[in-house]
Amino acid sequence: VDAAVDLPTLDDVEDAARLLQGQAVETPLMRSPALDARCGGRLLFKAEVLQRTGSFKFRGAYNRLARIPEEDRGKGVVAWSSGNHAQGVAEAARVLGIPAAIVMPRDAPELKIRNTRALGAEIVFYDRETESREDIARALCRERGATLVPSFDDPHVIAGQGTLGLEVARQARALGQAVDALGLHGTFPDAEVFTVEPAGFDDFARSLAGRARVRNARPSGSICDSLLAPTPGELTFPIALHELAGGVAVTDDEALAAVHAAFLHLKLVVEPSGACGLAAVLSGRLPVQNKTVVVVLSGGNVDEADFARALRTPDPTLPEVG
Amino acid sequence: VDAAVDLPTLDDVEDAARLLQGQAVETPLMRSPALDARCGGRLLFKAEVLQRTGSFKFRGAYNRLARIPEEDRGKGVVAWSSGNHAQGVAEAARVLGIPAAIVMPRDAPELKIRNTRALGAEIVFYDRETESREDIARALCRERGATLVPSFDDPHVIAGQGTLGLEVARQARALGQAVDALGLHGTFPDAEVFTVEPAGFDDFARSLAGRARVRNARPSGSICDSLLAPTPGELTFPIALHELAGGVAVTDDEALAAVHAAFLHLKLVVEPSGACGLAAVLSGRLPVQNKTVVVVLSGGNVDEADFARALRTPDPTLPEVG
Numbered sequence: 001v002d003a004a005v006d007l008p009t010l011d012d013v014e015d016a017a018r019l020l021q022g023q024a025v026e027t028p029l030m031r032s033p034a035l036d037a038r039c040g041g042r043l044l045f046k047a048e049v050l051q052r053t054g055s056f057k058f059r060g061a062y063n064r065l066a067r068i069p070e071e072d073r074g075k076g077v078v079a080w081s082s083g084n085h086a087q088g089v090a091e092a093a094r095v096l097g098i099p100a101a102i103v104m105p106r107d108a109p110e111l112k113i114r115n116t117r118a119l120g121a122e123i124v125f126y127d128r129e130t131e132s133r134e135d136i137a138r139a140l141c142r143e144r145g146a147t148l149v150p151s152f153d154d155p156h157v158i159a160g161q162g163t164l165g166l167e168v169a170r171q172a173r174a175l176g177q178a179v180d181a182l183g184l185h186g187t188f189p190d191a192e193v194f195t196v197e198p199a200g201f202d203d204f205a206r207s208l209a210g211r212a213r214v215r216n217a218r219p220s221g222s223i224c225d226s227l228l229a230p231t232p233g234e235l236t237f238p239i240a241l242h243e244l245a246g247g248v249a250v251t252d253d254e255a256l257a258a259v260h261a262a263f264l265h266l267k268l269v270v271e272p273s274g275a276c277g278l279a280a281v282l283s284g285r286l287p288v289q290n291k292t293v294v295v296v297l298s299g300g301n302v303d304e305a306d307f308a309r310a311l312r313t314p315d316p317t318l319p320e321v322g
Numbered sequence: 323v324d325a326a327v328d329l330p331t332l333d334d335v336e337d338a339a340r341l342l343q344g345q346a347v348e349t350p351l352m353r354s355p356a357l358d359a360r361c362g363g364r365l366l367f368k369a370e371v372l373q374r375t376g377s378f379k380f381r382g383a384y385n386r387l388a389r390i391p392e393e394d395r396g397k398g399v400v401a402w403s404s405g406n407h408a409q410g411v412a413e414a415a416r417v418l419g420i421p422a423a424i425v426m427p428r429d430a431p432e433l434k435i436r437n438t439r440a441l442g443a444e445i446v447f448y449d450r451e452t453e454s455r456e457d458i459a460r461a462l463c464r465e466r467g468a469t470l471v472p473s474f475d476d477p478h479v480i481a482g483q484g485t486l487g488l489e490v491a492r493q494a495r496a497l498g499q500a501v502d503a504l505g506l507h508g509t510f511p512d513a514e515v516f517t518v519e520p521a522g523f524d525d526f527a528r529s530l531a532g533r534a535r536v537r538n539a540r541p542s543g544s545i546c547d548s549l550l551a552p553t554p555g556e557l558t559f560p561i562a563l564h565e566l567a568g569g570v571a572v573t574d575d576e577a578l579a580a581v582h583a584a585f586l587h588l589k590l591v592v593e594p595s596g597a598c599g600l601a602a603v604l605s606g607r608l609p610v611q612n613k614t615v616v617v618v619l620s621g622g623n624v625d626e627a628d629f630a631r632a633l634r635t636p637d638p639t640l641p642e643v644g
Contacts, residue, residue: 049589267622269589300589304633311626
């Protein structure tokens with residue numbers, strides 16, 4: 001891949017936004033006085049758990065699939081994913097009448113497997129420790145003449161996900177808020193953008209710090225099952241190097257406490273991976289005092305057992321019962 | 323009370339909507355393809371759990387408190403409530419700088435007590451079985467010269483809650499949907515509106531059927547702690563007789579299963595009382611085949627223990643794991 005030619009531009013993101021009109025949900029940008037009081041900043045929550053299929057991934061998937069030429073659609077699409085990209089691709093494929101096969105790890109959350117199947121996709125399982133999802137997916141594509149839909153390293157996928165930033169910028173402006181972090185630089189050039197990753201799986205933070213892509217030591221082992229990709233993408237890393245201020249990592253307990261806080265204060269179901277941004281703020285790992293900060297709640301596909309575990313994890317924002 | 327003079331008009335509701343602009347959240351009207359498929363209708367979910375304080379009650383409370391004359395504000399307000407009206411009044415009072423005392427049952431959910439206190443209100447407890455919340459509240463008002471804020475029998479409170487209907491009508495029109503049930507008759511004159519209550523606490527359904535107000539046999543004993551008012555209001559019942567098509571009742575298990583379904587398919591935290599409308603649809607007690615139906619998810623203030631219980635209650639919408 002020659003990153004220099006393929007990187008999507010702001011025009012591509014605006015084009016994706018037009019294509020997604022009426023397909024993706026314009027998810028609300030929410031406030032919580034209680035969480036603001038707790039962290040001393042102004043938090044704007046992008047509730048992407050309310051997106052179609054319960055995560056932002058539908059945006060990129062639909063923007064990619066809708067651009068497959070008519071004559072290739074019947075041969076189908078293939079993707080690999082632990083669950084959120086899987087559901088995004090399955091739903092976009094269902095809407096567009098394209099057959100979809102998804103390569104999923106055998107240890108993916110049952111809910112994500114169930115939802116992906118309910119959307120009509122074929123599921124091909126692999127073992128995270130011993131098999132290569134890329135090899136399995138590429139073999140399927142060769143056999144069937146199907147189109148591979150990467151979860152991040154694709155210009156249309158990146159542009160589709162970028163529509164989230166466009167929406168945030170417009171919604172924050174409508175609220176009269178200038179954003180200090182995690183906005184879109186076109187609207188807020190001084191905004192600092194951070195990645196938040198699970199501790200032990202902070203390939204992005206370490207790659208940004210060293211200005212070269214490094215890999216995680218392990219393929220699995222965090223409650224944040226959506227954030228276990230081994231290394232930054234070939235296309236996404238140059239964008240990240242240019243756009244991001246840095247990365248922070250949160251522990252599983254901090255992610256679970258953030259899920260608990262979102263339950264109490266936002267009335268939203270957020271999965272641990274989707275709550276990492278909130279965890280970074282609530283744990284103090286990302287200081288937000290007197291700042292206006294957009295926190296993306298990126299997905300809500302969580303099993304009952306994991307959610308119940310989060311409800312048992314102490315929430316640092318809980319006021320004392322007097 | 324002379325109901326004939328006090329009933330709010332559509333003008334009053336529109337006036338309340340102007341007053342609430344910038345104070346109340348315009349909550350989204352959401353879709354779920356999975357839930358539509360399950361019940362064979364088009365469901366539009368009014369996500370009032372995302373309202374300020376986690377329920378629609380802020381609308382009526384703010385519309386009432388903002389109309390208290392300046393010279394009376396210092397003497398405070400008094401309300402009785404098991405929790406959602408309590409939080410609505412406490413938050414409106416906090417915003418407007420008015421002292422608030424709330425009479426709450428000793429067995430109210432801990433979360434609702436904690437939230438009401440966190441918003442700065444004074445809490446006065448009573449025993450549901452042996453004491454009269456009305457008597458306690460009226461005595462406090464006499465002592466302090468405070469203003470009583472009823473949870474439903476007040477024209478400004480009713481007009482404030484009515485803004486939810488205005489929003490639904492506007493949002494449904496924007497989606498190109500004509501509503502068959504639970505809309506506002508000004509926009510959709512043929513819409514049928516139903517109440518949904520917990521089984522054993524269906525005073526509204528029985529009063530509508532007999533065209534005269536009757537009382538529930540018991541003061542408590544359902545997981546739906548927000549829906550235990552003993553009898554329809556003096557002001558609300560004549561409106562209900564004129565506007566409503568009827569009422570249905572759902573069991574605690576049906577309400578809990580609906581909480582579970584909202585967790586899975588809508589990614590929203592809904593309390594059992596707030597999920598009764600969804601329970602009526604999912605249980606088939608309110609047939610919605612081929613209809614467009616607005617379901618109000620009216621509140622999301624639920625304890626961890628009750629929510630975990632809901633997650634253990636089988637959800638009838640769950641697809642089989644293959």
